[in-house]
Amino acid sequence: MQEMNQIPLAISSPANIKEYFSRYILEVKKLSSGSEYNYKRGLKKVSQCMKEMGLVEESIYEIGTIEGLDAAWQKLKSDSDFSAMDRNGHRMYSSGFNCYRKFATGDMFHEYSSIDVKTLDAPMKLEKPVKVEYKIWKRSGIMRTQTVVLANYACDIDHGHATFTAASTGHQYMEAHHIIPLKLQERFSSSLDVYANLISLCPICHRKIHLGIKEERRLMIDDIYEKRKDRLVKCGFVFGKEEFEDLVMGG
Ligand SMILES: [Zn+2]
Ligand SMILES: [Zn+2]
Numbered sequence: 001m002q003e004m005n006q007i008p009l010a011i012s013s014p015a016n017i018k019e020y021f022s023r024y025i026l027e028v029k030k031l032s033s034g035s036e037y038n039y040k041r042g043l044k045k046v047s048q049c050m051k052e053m054g055l056v057e058e059s060i061y062e063i064g065t066i067e068g069l070d071a072a073w074q075k076l077k078s079d080s081d082f083s084a085m086d087r088n089g090h091r092m093y094s095s096g097f098n099c100y101r102k103f104a105t106g107d108m109f110h111e112y113s114s115i116d117v118k119t120l121d122a123p124m125k126l127e128k129p130v131k132v133e134y135k136i137w138k139r140s141g142i143m144r145t146q147t148v149v150l151a152n153y154a155c156d157i158d159h160g161h162a163t164f165t166a167a168s169t170g171h172q173y174m175e176a177h178h179i180i181p182l183k184l185q186e187r188f189s190s191s192l193d194v195y196a197n198l199i200s201l202c203p204i205c206h207r208k209i210h211l212g213i214k215e216e217r218r219l220m221i222d223d224i225y226e227k228r229k230d231r232l233v234k235c236g237f238v239f240g241k242e243e244f245e246d247l248v249m250g251g
Helices: 014-028 033-052 066-077 080-088 092-105 114-120 141-150 182-187 203-211 214-234 241-250
Strands: 175-178 198-201
Touching (some): 014 114, 066 080, 080 092, 141 175, 141 198, 198 203, 203 214, 214 241
Antiparallel strands (some): 175 198
16 A cells, blocks of 8 residues: 555545535535536545545545545645646635535534435445555553553542443453553654553543543643653653653644
């Protein structure tokens, strides 16, 4: 698979997304087939240009995340030839993209009655699975398990956080999390897959530390820093608090 210019990639099933997009325009937004044609035509050109820039393999419909869409669009827009073409074409390409982005984010979905949304229900074509190749840093599943046991099956953020009894252990379910993300491994000469860099989190705290708003993530990260800084130093990871925050928040 070609290098994707570092656009976060989740591969969606392009033919299905394209079909859903058509249905969205026609059946949900109730626009004319002329509008549908124009939006699709705009996107076809957008896809073609993205392909030429190595941002997608075939079409925009294969980009599976909003972040990916935005990143690809920013790159495309920064291309002066494309911008000029868009201006001369009465912004047909931008409007195609904007409409597609709205579809992708579920914009206005809540305004349509469930009856309208049901018009999207139809058997969809099953596409062949794809083989993907990517690099990962080795991490130990055993150490993940041990981390949770070491924490006595509690959440390291707050021992009061309750989950449920896991069938695999008969104990409260918890997840192991790498404090300094493994994707930053290249910056360090020693392994990040060490006990000091692993904590046990309840599923809510785990999602929150990855996906929560900045302010709340920062509070968690500060708390973890205080609890783990000495152990991290022993493993060769020496950081001041702010440096640690930047590293973990950014990563
Ligand atoms: Zn994690
Ligand atoms: Zn928790």
